[in-house]
Amino acid sequence: MDWLNSLFENPGITNALPEALLETLQMIVISGIATVVIGVPLGIVLHVTAPGGLAPMRPLNAVLSGIVVNITRSIPYAILMLALIPFTRFIVGTSIGPIAACVSLTIATAPFFARLVETSLRDVQGGKIDAALVMGSSRRQVVRKVMLPEAMPSIVAGITTTLVMLVGYSAMAGLIGGGGLGRLAYNYGYQRYDVAVMIVTIAVMVILVQLIQVLGDWLSRRVDHR
Amino acid sequence: MITITDLRKVYRQGDREVVALDGVSLSVGKGQIHGIIGHSGAGKSTLVRCLTLLDRPTSGSVSLDGRDLSGISDKELLTARRRIGMVFQHANLFDSRTTAENIAYPLELVGTPKAQIRAKVDELLQIVGLARFAEAYPSQLSGGQRQRVGIARALATDPDVLLCDEPTSALDPTTTDEILTLIKAVRDRLSVTVLIITHEMNVVKRACDSVSLLEAGRIVEHGRLAEVVANIDGRLAQALLPLPGDAPDAIPAGFILELLYSGDQAVEPVISSITRQFGVDVNVLAGSVEHLGGTQFAHLRIHLPTDADIEAIKTHLGAIGVAVSVKEA
Numbered sequence: 001m002d003w004l005n006s007l008f009e010n011p012g013i014t015n016a017l018p019e020a021l022l023e024t025l026q027m028i029v030i031s032g033i034a035t036v037v038i039g040v041p042l043g044i045v046l047h048v049t050a051p052g053g054l055a056p057m058r059p060l061n062a063v064l065s066g067i068v069v070n071i072t073r074s075i076p077y078a079i080l081m082l083a084l085i086p087f088t089r090f091i092v093g094t095s096i097g098p099i100a101a102c103v104s105l106t107i108a109t110a111p112f113f114a115r116l117v118e119t120s121l122r123d124v125q126g127g128k129i130d131a132a133l134v135m136g137s138s139r140r141q142v143v144r145k146v147m148l149p150e151a152m153p154s155i156v157a158g159i160t161t162t163l164v165m166l167v168g169y170s171a172m173a174g175l176i177g178g179g180g181l182g183r184l185a186y187n188y189g190y191q192r193y194d195v196a197v198m199i200v201t202i203a204v205m206v207i208l209v210q211l212i213q214v215l216g217d218w219l220s221r222r223v224d225h226r
Numbered sequence: 227m228i229t230i231t232d233l234r235k236v237y238r239q240g241d242r243e244v245v246a247l248d249g250v251s252l253s254v255g256k257g258q259i260h261g262i263i264g265h266s267g268a269g270k271s272t273l274v275r276c277l278t279l280l281d282r283p284t285s286g287s288v289s290l291d292g293r294d295l296s297g298i299s300d301k302e303l304l305t306a307r308r309r310i311g312m313v314f315q316h317a318n319l320f321d322s323r324t325t326a327e328n329i330a331y332p333l334e335l336v337g338t339p340k341a342q343i344r345a346k347v348d349e350l351l352q353i354v355g356l357a358r359f360a361e362a363y364p365s366q367l368s369g370g371q372r373q374r375v376g377i378a379r380a381l382a383t384d385p386d387v388l389l390c391d392e393p394t395s396a397l398d399p400t401t402t403d404e405i406l407t408l409i410k411a412v413r414d415r416l417s418v419t420v421l422i423i424t425h426e427m428n429v430v431k432r433a434c435d436s437v438s439l440l441e442a443g444r445i446v447e448h449g450r451l452a453e454v455v456a457n458i459d460g461r462l463a464q465a466l467l468p469l470p471g472d473a474p475d476a477i478p479a480g481f482i483l484e485l486l487y488s489g490d491q492a493v494e495p496v497i498s499s500i501t502r503q504f505g506v507d508v509n510v511l512a513g514s515v516e517h518l519g520g521t522q523f524a525h526l527r528i529h530l531p532t533d534a535d536i537e538a539i540k541t542h543l544g545a546i547g548v549a550v551s552v553k554e555a
Contacts, residue, residue: 132316149322
């Protein structure tokens, strides 16, 4: 049981780990909420303005889809977060710490999530949209009362995927001053060769991802009546 | 009463034009069930989309009780659509809503008070016989039950017209009968005008008062069931009272006749009257007898020997109200 005792005597684990976990959760929750708040409307706009959509608007759709979403998605997160440092400093006042990391995390995941939302909405059978229109729904009502509820199981699954991705990105953000589990693993595990901290950090992240996935699957099933 | 006048719909496909509807005119009186039958590609789907105003017709008009729907503004469109209840082939229910919530949907749209919605939903659930399934989700219902919910939902706004697009094409024969019976019961109870668009002749036989045959975007035959059936060479008569395709190979020389008569016209037993009066043997090759639009119809293919006096027999049959068409043997 020596190794277990040594874990509990390791300050990297007893002191730094809880703090790092809290920071990671902070990053995931804040940027997760921001991603959903930005991504759902963006996904709706992407879907309804597409050719053949409820309100086709070619130029707007081309700009959003081609430039905003695709360009952001084609920049690897490691580069995006570095490139966004000045912008982050402008928004938050600093480029260090978990709150600052949320800016680049949100900008990296919101377009990705918006695409997932768009796909979920597109998968709602056209017959249901026709039915809603034939019954005299306005376009707003079609989106709010038919498209979103019908796509909800799939959107919840998209949120789960996005949150899991955020766990990974937040660890990367830790390397450039974002804090959290990423920095813990880097500082203790890499720079001090503390294998125990490295392994515990990995274990915590695996558990975190599992929890998100299990919870997400459960919620998706709850809202799925298909 | 719904009136369609010279409805045309032309689609552009690249640089060529596709005429989907080529001047369709039609009028169905209040409380009537009218069938529009046609093969796929005849323009049925386009007609449905024009009737529900999902597509604007190129020209022509659709009017309900004399009010033209084709020229109205987008805002009026939302209200106008509520006067046409639509039943879809695959019901198109919302999976995220229970049976009761699905039926309530069109009422929610206009902010109907909750108590009023509940009363209307209960009434409709009774009519379609699904009172026990109010809280069930569509995935827990059978295909026939889903279609019943679809009918209830279409009736929620008390529409003037119930437009049914292939309402039974995805159902088995027994369920088809149940749904058609329900549609007739709904018509009797609410005296709603019903338009059934279908490719199944059986649906026309069982449910419709009148029928139109749609072909290549035009209505080529139409009328009350009894009228179209009485026209022996008409396509609808042949389709409603079908005889097996080919005459058997080994029939002796002679004449082959096709006879068509209805219960009103021919009280006299037709076959035995030929035998008695002309002293010839009659060989029945094929026959179809059905009850259509409240009248019994018979469509027979018979064989007469070469020595039969064919002209006299034709005159006799004509005199007792039998339509005859001679096919050489």
